[in-house]
Amino acid sequence: MKPIKTLESTTLVLPESSIDTDQIIPARFLTTTERSGLGRAAFADWRFDEAGAERADCVLNSAAARSAEVLVGGDNFGCGSSREHAVWALMDFGVRAVVSCRLADIFRANALKNGLLAIEVDTDTHRWLLEHPGARVTLDVSAGTLTTETGPECSFALDPFARNCLLEGVDALGWLLARTPEIEAWETQRREAA
């Protein structure tokens, strides 16, 4: 996992609430056995018409959107299916952080395990971000702060393990594998208690 310490970028704003993972990547793209190359499928039904042509009226197709690394989504972003393909698609599309006032649990867990910084901010900051698409923001992972050039700043919570994984690129599976003695001891203890 690529470490991420600070991120300075303009924002791409998708104000709709409850943007579900079927929007982020429609199910027909899930037959892949790979993690890579899914950027083309990100928001495919929003970005492309039925003939496969880019929709000029879709904000995701603007040059500004393509250069933004911070996606600000409406409330309950990432709800629905557990498909991690949603995270892989966003990252391949160029998104490195997702900000909302509320993120769906599984989406957030998937994001943080892939080095996609997924954070929740207070509703006032969230509203400001929604009202100022393209604003330049700075996310500081170790300080846990979001700052804007002309607007509010706020702190965001990250569990210490996720923060460390993001900062150091720690491999969570490696960490779990290192717990093997404890897991074996626990299994033995349970077997004997039964």
Next chain:
Amino acid sequence: MSRTLFDKIWDAHCVQPATAEAPAVLYIDLHLVHEVTSPQAFAELDRRGLKVRCPERTVATLDHSIPTLPADAQGQRRFATEEAWQQVHQLEENCARHGVELHGWDSPHRGIVHVIGPELGITQPGMTIVCGDSHTATHGAFGALAFGIGTTEVGHVLATQCLLQQRPKTLRVTIDGQRPPGVTAKDLVLQTIARLGAGGATGHVIEFAGQAIRELDMEGRMTVCNMAIEAGARAGMIAPDEITLDWLRGRPHCPQGVAFERAARAWLALASDPGAHYDREVRFDAAEFAPTVTWGTRPDMAIAIDQPVPPPRDADAERALAYMNIASGRPLLGHKVDVVFVGSCTNSRISDLRAAAAQLRGKRIAEGVRMLVVPGSEPVRRQAEAEGLDRVFLAAGAEWREPGCSMCIAMNGDMVAPGQTAISTSNRNFEGRQGRGARTLLASPATAAASAVAGCISDPRRTDPSLGWNAQVPSPRTMEARA
């Protein structure tokens, strides 16, 4: 100290409690695997030279992307794409290489992952169960802690049988009172989601309780827990009781005889202690519930079937109404449907098929309507055929398929055409969920089947033979309005 059902299961599976540096290490008793969310996880194991740690705790099936039409005379099945076939083939190979039991094409138990776990008796009270699928909460109906995970976590469980987990909060949803006649488990859960909101239970595990829940059979309880995720919940669960035990007794992988009775005592003791603390509590009265249908593009956009669609209160609702081509201010009754889908991990069990068949017996579906009935598993298919339900569906003009997720996720070629309206017993009405441009109304099997006959949204109480033909059953709120 008084503990909840959730607390008891969590505590019993904590290999290491959370520390200042790391979340808890939670042991997983049962890992269910399917073709769509597992290939990248197996690839990660291969990359690191790891084996599946506990193949005996891992069970796989084919369900999401497989065709539901039978094989042809040469035994060939027509997959939606070459890639879909490749993905299924990959799972077969991964399972063979790692010694994981796979309920593949030849298995008499094959079916939707959340249908076969309970059928096999591998889903048991008190267990921790995960799957790379958000509807894993279905298994919570048995008093298990069951939740969906992403593919990276699928890899963690394959390799270590454990997950790093933050302890979720608890929410008790109590549904008091009796369900009015003609109101099903699906209606209970749609009403609950409408009241909680699509993200209302985020960060929480829901325990469903109260008379209306206790009176549900196991299949109804599975329908309720299945949709906990649609309110954002991490999991849904119901305390085991005699109904649970009756369902499990004699299942292939359950303890048998004396061992079962010993296990049963431990299972009953899982129920939340009196006075146990929940982080949140809500209470509803089942008497207020009626057959329910969704009108929008989120599962919480749901109303009683005879109530008017509410005026849009925000831009999301406006967008949803426009997408659905539905006008606010009048009920959905009479709204034309093109496609009817009975199936999915929410409503594809035998009782669901019986409820649909009861509406269809001796009738034909309306001209121009396409109806697909997809059993949840091979055992459900066989049981339905033994009861002659398949003939009821076929005689009515519906298609009778082989088990799979089918039109719920529309990955396998079973899909709704752009602009068409479907009434579906599945769990998600998101834009494009059942096919690009498809419009989905979620409802119970009875409502879906009644609507198939009418060709438009129809109140199943008026045509439910068990309620009396042409029953006039106004919803409680309508009665209030009249009084």
